[in-house]
Amino acid sequence: MISIGLTHYLLLGALLFIIGLYGALVKRHAIAVIISIELMLNAVNINLIAFSKYMADKVFFGEMFAIFVIVIAAAEVAIGLAICLVLFRHRKTLDLEKFNIMRW
Amino acid sequence: MINALVFYLLAFVVLGGALSVVLLKNIVHAALSMIISFIGVAGIFLMLQADFLAAVQILVYAGAVAILVIFALMLVARGDGVMSNTNLAGPNHIAGTAVTLVFAGALLASLVTTSWPLLSNVTFAATAVSDIATKLLTTHIMAFELVAILLLVALVAAIIIAKGASDND
Numbered sequence: 001m002i003s004i005g006l007t008h009y010l011l012l013g014a015l016l017f018i019i020g021l022y023g024a025l026v027k028r029h030a031i032a033v034i035i036s037i038e039l040m041l042n043a044v045n046i047n048l049i050a051f052s053k054y055m056a057d058k059v060f061f062g063e064m065f066a067i068f069v070i071v072i073a074a075a076e077v078a079i080g081l082a083i084c085l086v087l088f089r090h091r092k093t094l095d096l097e098k099f100n101i102m103r104w
Numbered sequence: 105m106i107n108a109l110v111f112y113l114l115a116f117v118v119l120g121g122a123l124s125v126v127l128l129k130n131i132v133h134a135a136l137s138m139i140i141s142f143i144g145v146a147g148i149f150l151m152l153q154a155d156f157l158a159a160v161q162i163l164v165y166a167g168a169v170a171i172l173v174i175f176a177l178m179l180v181a182r183g184d185g186v187m188s189n190t191n192l193a194g195p196n197h198i199a200g201t202a203v204t205l206v207f208a209g210a211l212l213a214s215l216v217t218t219s220w221p222l223l224s225n226v227t228f229a230a231t232a233v234s235d236i237a238t239k240l241l242t243t244h245i246m247a248f249e250l251v252a253i254l255l256l257v258a259l260v261a262a263i264i265i266a267k268g269a270s271d272n273d
Contacts, residue, residue, distance in 0.1 A: 004151075005222075006222060007215070010215055012148065015119055016118060018204060019122040019125075021207060022201065023125060023126040025203060028194035029190060031135075031173060031176055032134060035134060035173060036126070038165070038169060039138070046148055052154075055220065063232075064236075064240065066157055070157075070164050071251050071255055072254070073169070074164055074169060074255065076258075078172060078259055079258055081176040081266075084176055084180065088179075
């Protein structure tokens with residue numbers, strides 16, 4: 001049985017990021033896109049903490065970055081969902097295909 | 105051996121939850137699968153000896169962010185469609201899939217071909233919360249204060265945006 005190393009965590013982070021990217025590009029519900037962006041941020045956090053553990057132990061730079069990423073993700077999701085609520089109040093839908101009012 | 109078993113179990117939870125977010129047709133089910141994926145990520149953090157980050161992940165992501173998302177979903181009516189049809193792919197899903205596949209190929213190829221400068225002796229010590237606290241309030245104190253102000257401004261702005269500034273003056 002092979003032991004779990006850095007590559008396993010990086011592979012997990014890459015796969016999670018790819019799934020989140022697919023959701024963010026393809027989904028047509030605005031809140032589904034926000035959820036997919038949260039998945040991508042989680043993938044980045046896995047990578048940061050794995051690097052911090054396997055390449056710079058006891059320095060905790062990766063943990064610091066992950067803490068700040070979590071805080072900024074919380075701020076981002078609060079603003080994003082508030083914008084979603086206002087959009088729904090104005091347009092009665094959150095279907096992103098309907099939001100082409102800024103097209104050229 | 106047991107380490108590998110736990111890792112693959114957690115990876116299955118994380119990736120299964122994420123795939124359910126993307127593939128389920130009901131958006132409330134997708135939001136609930138998101139919570140499962142977040143809890144799996146907290147388990148991964150525990151495997152990496154980042155117990156403080158695991159606690160924060162449970163509190164902030166599986167708690168606060170999940171509640172915010174579900175509240176927003178409940179405040180937004182489902183429009184004209186039925187509930188089992190709310191999390192569909194858009195009309196440009198072929199282009200999106202192509203971009204995702206190209207990106208996945210580049211990412212996995214670079215991951216496999218890079219030789220990482222690993223530490224030779226990774227020690228799995230006890231908790232590191234006090235070390236993290238010391239770093240956070242000495243080396244990173246400026247970023248800590250800035251991100252506190254950012255969070256305050258963002259949350260006040262979210263309340264003002266959601267309230268609607270035009271209809272109460």
